[in-house]
Amino acid sequence: MFRKVRITSVLKMSLAIVLYKENGESNMKNSGRISKRVLQLKKSAIHEMTRLSKEIEDVAFLSWAKPTSDTPEHIKEAAISAIRNGLVGGYSENAGIVRLREQIAEKLKRDNNIDATISQILVTVGAIEGLASSIMALIDPGDEVILPSPTYSTHIRQVIIASGKPVLVPTIENENFALDIEAIKKAITPRTKAIMYCSPSNPTGTVYSEQQLRQLAEIALKHNLMVITDEAYEYFVYDNASHFSIASIPEMRENVVSCFTFTKTYAMTGWRIGYLHTGEDIIPQIAKAHIPFAICAPVISQYAAIAALEGRQDCVAEFKKHYVSMRDLMCQRLDGLDSVFEYRKPKGSYLMFPRILLDAGKDSTTFCKKLLREAKVSTTPGIAFGPTGEGHLRLSFCVSEEMINKAFDRMEVYFHNS
Ligand SMILES: Cc1ncc(COP(=O)(O)O)c(C=O)c1O
DSSP states (O other): OOOOOOOOOGGGSOOOOEEOOOOOOTTOTTTTTSOHHHHTSOOOHHHHHHHHHHTSTTOEEOOOOSOOSOOOHHHHHHHHHHHHTTOSSSOOOTTOOHHHHHHHHHHHHHHHOOOOOGGGEEEESHHHHHHHHHHHHHOOTTOEEEEEESOOHHHHHHHHHTTOEEEEEEOBGGGTSBOOHHHHHHHOOTTEEEEEEESSOTTTOOOOOHHHHHHHHHHHHHHTOEEEEEOTTTTOBOTTOOOOOGGGSGGGTTTEEEEEESTTTTTOGGGOOEEEEOOTTTHHHHHHHHHHHHSSSOHHHHHHHHHHHHSOOHHHHHHHHHHHHHHHHHHHHHHTTTTTEEOOOOSBTTEEOOEEOSGGGGSHHHHHHHHHHHHOEEOEEGGGGOGGGTTBEEEEOOSOHHHHHHHHHHHHHHHHHO
16 A cells, blocks of 8 residues: 655656666576667556556556547548558558648648648658657767657657667646756757657647747757657647647748657557658658658558548547546546645646655556556556656546546545555
8 A cells, every 4th residue: 555645845856857778678688689779678668557457357547548439430431442442452652642642731731830742741650650760860879869858758769769869858847847948958969969849748738839839949940950749649739728830930841850640630540640741851861761661651541541631520529529528527536636646737638647746656667556456547657758757647538437437436445545
């Protein structure tokens, strides 16, 4: 059981800029065979929690950032007819089917205020492959990449696997995990090559404001840095927040790679389809990394993506409506556990990142494993999102009302009895 000792103040935690290194699996027997690049990576805490959760019957599952809805019918139907019409048996252009890129260019103009031509677009295997290929194309061994933190753990690993150095710059928790512009300026060294962020954020649900992103753009232009964005949750912003794409600033055209996905917007996780936009000169270089990893994005998914963009958009509004009401429910249930968690109401994504107020929360991995074993609630330890995430856990509200209530009913009993 947990000992209830309150950590008195968030501000007492020392939040330093961290040149991050992972220790990986140093005790692996066949370490002579496996590359140092891969060996240094730790196993993903998210996947570890999923594995442990499977061992527990009737678990209340709040640890996945995956839409629980199915892909809308008209998108599935378009994929089925593409199969029937014999369109999916071969490769497409490496950069993606022209009709899809035309649709993407229209969407970028309409929703992101980014002027794009099809030669500035690369269709990728989800946002993840777009981000990975961009990092491979832009980062040399030893180059530093600034990541406002806590941040999506995959971004950190993508930098490490390219032999780059992640520089984790803490965000300001008291201001709903806003960017710390001054700290970012201080983190720049002659080795800094890029700044990589996701907004809306995984894991905090923060939406970086236009004003802050304009300040970030000034820094990037002054030091000639690339900005790599992950805008996976672009449509899921709530209250008075709005999503701003930094590539919409005309001066930034040559300094940004913007990565997007169909995964979240249209509940298409398993289709593995996304895209990126950047300057025309950079696209062929990123394509040189994309081809050896993927050749092209799955063709069947490209046809599904065309249907997603050409079809009606009411599914996106429905998902958003569901997420906002699940967010409100989760916040309300967290209010009932205010001696255990302190939270910032997320303005975007479908994730939130409460601080654990109990002494046991200082080690978020042990805390989350105990919570899973003893209360049958699956969450993700904050340390999975970098050292600045320690002392927190990530909760996902892209689940049903029943799931949230089940998890919080259990936690209420558990914490009140402990
Ligand atoms: C911030 C962020 N980017 C990217 C992804 C994955 O995107 P995709 O499925 O398009 O590769 C996730 C999934 O959880 C995410 O949270």
